[in-house]
Amino acid sequence: MVGGFRWAAMFPDEVWEHVFSFLPADADRNAAALVCRAWYRIERRSRWRVFVGNCYAVEPAAAVRRFPEVRAAAIKGKPHFADFNLVPSDWGGGAEAWVEAMAEGWPHLEELRLKRMVVSDDCLELIARCFKNFKVLSLVSCEGFSTAGLAAIAANCRNLRELDLHENEVEDNCLHWMSHFPESFASLVTLNIACLEGEVNVSVLERLIGRCPNLKTLRLNHSVPLERLVGLLHRVPQLVDLGTGKFAAQHHPELFSKLESAIAGCKNLKSLSGFWEAGPTYLPAIYSVCEGLTSLNLSYATLQGPELIKLISRCKNLQRLWVMDLIEDDGLIAVAASCKLLQELRVFPSDPYGAAQPISLTEHGLVAISAGCPMLHSVLYFCRQMTNAALLTVAKNCPNFTCFRLCIMEPHTPDYITRQPLDAGFSAIVESCKHLRRLSLSGLLTDLVFKSIGASANCLEMLSVAFAGDGDAGLHYILSGCKNLRKLEIRDCPFGDKPLLDNAAKLETMRSLWMSSCSVTLGACRQLARKMPLLNVEVINERKRGLPLELQPDNCPVEKLYIYRTVAGPRSDTPSCVWILR
Amino acid sequence: MTPPLEHDYLGLPESPGEVSGNLKDTELRLGLPGSESPERFDGGGAGLTLGLPKNFVSGAKRGFSDAIDGPDAWVLPGVKGSEEERGKGGEKANGKLLGPPSVGKDDGGAAKVAPSPKAQVVGWPPIRSYRKNTMAANPSKNKDDAKGKQGLECLYVKVSMDGAPYLRKVDLKTYSNYKELSLALEKMFTCFTIGQCGSYGMTGREILTEGRVMDLLQGSEYVLTYEDKDGDWMLVGDVPWEMFTDSCRRLRIMKGSDAIGIAPRAMEKSKSRN
Numbered sequence: 001m002v003g004g005f006r007w008a009a010m011f012p013d014e015v016w017e018h019v020f021s022f023l024p025a026d027a028d029r030n031a032a033a034l035v036c037r038a039w040y041r042i043e044r045r046s047r048w049r050v051f052v053g054n055c056y057a058v059e060p061a062a063a064v065r066r067f068p069e070v071r072a073a074a075i076k077g078k079p080h081f082a083d084f085n086l087v088p089s090d091w092g093g094g095a096e097a098w099v100e101a102m103a104e105g106w107p108h109l110e111e112l113r114l115k116r117m118v119v120s121d122d123c124l125e126l127i128a129r130c131f132k133n134f135k136v137l138s139l140v141s142c143e144g145f146s147t148a149g150l151a152a153i154a155a156n157c158r159n160l161r162e163l164d165l166h167e168n169e170v171e172d173n174c175l176h177w178m179s180h181f182p183e184s185f186a187s188l189v190t191l192n193i194a195c196l197e198g199e200v201n202v203s204v205l206e207r208l209i210g211r212c213p214n215l216k217t218l219r220l221n222h223s224v225p226l227e228r229l230v231g232l233l234h235r236v237p238q239l240v241d242l243g244t245g246k247f248a249a250q251h252h253p254e255l256f257s258k259l260e261s262a263i264a265g266c267k268n269l270k271s272l273s274g275f276w277e278a279g280p281t282y283l284p285a286i287y288s289v290c291e292g293l294t295s296l297n298l299s300y301a302t303l304q305g306p307e308l309i310k311l312i313s314r315c316k317n318l319q320r321l322w323v324m325d326l327i328e329d330d331g332l333i334a335v336a337a338s339c340k341l342l343q344e345l346r347v348f349p350s351d352p353y354g355a356a357q358p359i360s361l362t363e364h365g366l367v368a369i370s371a372g373c374p375m376l377h378s379v380l381y382f383c384r385q386m387t388n389a390a391l392l393t394v395a396k397n398c399p400n401f402t403c404f405r406l407c408i409m410e411p412h413t414p415d416y417i418t419r420q421p422l423d424a425g426f427s428a429i430v431e432s433c434k435h436l437r438r439l440s441l442s443g444l445l446t447d448l449v450f451k452s453i454g455a456s457a458n459c460l461e462m463l464s465v466a467f468a469g470d471g472d473a474g475l476h477y478i479l480s481g482c483k484n485l486r487k488l489e490i491r492d493c494p495f496g497d498k499p500l501l502d503n504a505a506k507l508e509t510m511r512s513l514w515m516s517s518c519s520v521t522l523g524a525c526r527q528l529a530r531k532m533p534l535l536n537v538e539v540i541n542e543r544k545r546g547l548p549l550e551l552q553p554d555n556c557p558v559e560k561l562y563i564y565r566t567v568a569g570p571r572s573d574t575p576s577c578v579w580i581l582r
Numbered sequence: 583m584t585p586p587l588e589h590d591y592l593g594l595p596e597s598p599g600e601v602s603g604n605l606k607d608t609e610l611r612l613g614l615p616g617s618e619s620p621e622r623f624d625g626g627g628a629g630l631t632l633g634l635p636k637n638f639v640s641g642a643k644r645g646f647s648d649a650i651d652g653p654d655a656w657v658l659p660g661v662k663g664s665e666e667e668r669g670k671g672g673e674k675a676n677g678k679l680l681g682p683p684s685v686g687k688d689d690g691g692a693a694k695v696a697p698s699p700k701a702q703v704v705g706w707p708p709i710r711s712y713r714k715n716t717m718a719a720n721p722s723k724n725k726d727d728a729k730g731k732q733g734l735e736c737l738y739v740k741v742s743m744d745g746a747p748y749l750r751k752v753d754l755k756t757y758s759n760y761k762e763l764s765l766a767l768e769k770m771f772t773c774f775t776i777g778q779c780g781s782y783g784m785t786g787r788e789i790l791t792e793g794r795v796m797d798l799l800q801g802s803e804y805v806l807t808y809e810d811k812d813g814d815w816m817l818v819g820d821v822p823w824e825m826f827t828d829s830c831r832r833l834r835i836m837k838g839s840d841a842i843g844i845a846p847r848a849m850e851k852s853k854s855r856n
Contacts, residue, residue: 081705083708083710083711084704084705084706084708084709084710084711085704085705085711086704086705088769089750089769089770090769090770141710141712167710167712168712169712169750169751171742171749195712299713300713300716300717348709348713349707349709350717352707352709382707407707407708409707411703411706440708464708466706466708491705491706492703542769
């Protein structure tokens with residue numbers, strides 16, 4: 001910038017605002033805000049959407065002050081490994097502080113999306129009371145609230161368009177919460193109640209959706225019986241996304257044909273999910289809409305391979321498929337032959353603890369999909385065996401992967417043919433897939449794989465590592481490479497203090513680092529905390545025996561470590577098992 | 583069959599002396615925050631009292647801990663050093679690995695390489711709790727229907743506590759006796775008691791009201807009850823552990839005063855079963 005020249009004076013503020021509105025990413029807006037004070041001022045006043053990837057990275061009040069015109073906010077709380085019970089249940093992630101600050105400073109808030117946070121009924125009541133134009137509530141993997149809180153939302157949010165409850169733990173203490181939607185309420189576009197465990201009053205639901213002409217997404221919970229699905233579908237033929245309730249009933253030809261025609265009547269259906277307890281009996285009732293489907297989630301249906309093949313081979317336009325490993329290799333080969341537009345595949349284990357008979361889902365299924373589906377870019381695959389050769393083939397077939405998550409269920413499993421570690425296979429993946437943003441490793445792995453990842457995975461943003469590596473070098477390769485790494489989560493690996501301390505500065509460029517059951521000592525954490533004031537170094541020790549943490553020696557092993565960058569300083573809501581080192 | 587004796591199957595440590603050093607640290611006591619004895623390691627103040635005052639007299643009104651191990655307060659099972667050092671300890675306090683050894687199933691017939699025993703590791707394979715709960719609740723109609731409830735090896739039951747703002751779920755299969763269960767529950771619900779609330783960051787609306795606080799201070803205890811297969815509410819601890827896990831559908835930590843009358847039914851019920 002030439003001395004004295006003021007960019008901002010070139011145009012009125014409104015013009016700059018309009019220009020900024022074309023910036024696609026928050027990172028771009030952040031960059032614009034750094035150019036000069038005037039741009040900072042203009043940008044902050046015109047930002048209406050914020051994403052807070054870690055609720056403790058900034059004080060709620062500070063965020064609200066900086067961006068006063070926000071209409072849509074998304075906030076994430078607990079670390080990802082909380083999904084697998086590795087984070088103590090009282091760790092934190094409470095939404096209250098944020099909701100209170102937002103109620104105070106963003107009265108015009110319209111959209112709120114929370115993930116992995118503890119949301120109380122009080123929070124929901126506050127939302128219902130304070131945001132007059134509230135339109136979208138999305139809660140994903142949250143807990144702490146009940147249907148009483150939902151009743152408050154239903155009763156007060158006159159303009160609600162989306163109520164999206166995805167995989168939350170919701171207590172059922174208000175059976176008639178849906179009756180709290182007023183008779184005049186007709187604005188719903190999305191209603192996802194699949195995670196609710198209690199009974200749903202289907203008649204109330206019928207009346208509700210009957211008066212919402214814009215309803216596009218309806219995901220029911222397993223309590224809604226198949227017979228009632230017919231009546232519901234008749235009221236919403238414009239549906240695009242359907243999550244069925246219980247998809248099983250006694251065989252009844254009349255019910256079958258009613259269901260078949262009700263579903264056929266939904267000419268815009270693109271996405272199907274639910275299928276709780278689905279059996280072969282009623283599955284053919286959906287055949288008529290298969291050709292139009294782009295998304296199919298059968299991951300809670302324990303259908304067998306042959307039924308799955310019959311269904312999925314009709315879905316020629318499928319882009320996303322979530323299914324159980326009961327589909328087996330044969331089923332995946334059929335998918336590869338039929339679903340040429342497939343972009344995302346997730347295969348979940350029907351029997352993760354290995355008690356039942358073996359399932360024939362192996363590396364062959366994955367290779368078949370990689371060969372048959374040229375548009376595939378996202379994979380989550382649970383299996384029990386893998387080879388380097390298979391991974392090399394997959395890497396060659398699919399250089400466009402953005403997300404590759406392979407979970408070989410037994411830790412330390414090598415290539416079952418050569419008995420070698422799977423370093424070569426995963427290295428091939430990262431070397432071939434130049435746009436890879438997310439990677440989860442498994443199987444027997446040495447430090448070599450980390451060398452490849454550190455060197456090649458230039459777009460990688462999130463890496464999950466378990467039961468891998470030989471020593472410190474592994475972690476050092478990652479932290480000294482992977483220039484776009486944002487989230488790193490590690491469990492049960494022999495990584496210690498040295499790579500952490502040597503790469504302390506890297507941690508400030510990332511959102512967070514989780515390490516549990518590794519070889520990190522308290523002394524290193526103390527050093528790290530002293531050296532890096534913009535990091536919160538949280539040591540989680542649930543055993544609680546012996547001396548309090550302040551008095552433990554430096555060589556005391558750390559069970560769980562969660563480090564994240566923050567401008568808010570240490571948080572004040574830590575439970576007794578969490579210490580924030582200074 | 584006579585009604586089972588309370589203490590026979592609870593597996594108290596062989597030599598209580600060897601773990602006494604740890605007991606003091608984790609013994610639960612009732613009191614105002616900051617009034618704990620100096621040995622007690624805990625930053626957070628008063629813990630949840632599911633134990634009983636020392637002068638409690640056994641009778642119709644039975645406390646949970648009395649059912650577990652007599653008039654002593656809850657104790658921490660002896661720390662199992664080797665499992666913890668192995669570094670697979672998860673969320674559970676004693677880091678115990680549980681579950682039957684998993685059958686290595688390589689379709690290629692390869693031998694297992696992993697040297698560690700095939701016990702169930704916490705949080706592995708990485709499957710979301712929601713998915714595990716849902717699969718456990720809706721058992722599959724797999725090829726192998728004869729096996730009955732599918733081998734997901736987890737048994738989630740809801741746990742509610744009177745006065746707590748929300749309920750939790752526990753997987754009964756991860757515990758092998760009542761002591762482990764009681765310890766886990768204590769950890770889980772401690773955050774709802776007086777001393778912890780401040781550090782937990784909850785507002786006044788969520789913590790127990792002053793009336794409740796006074797109740798606690800006056801020594802009314804909580805008892806752990808469960809709803810069994812028949813829909814009856816029973817006191818936890820009456821039956822052998824395996825029988826309990828088979829029949830328990832949900833748990834509730836209720837005020838002792840509400841639990842009067844449960845005990846006699848439990849005894850009669852088990853008598854009538856025999």
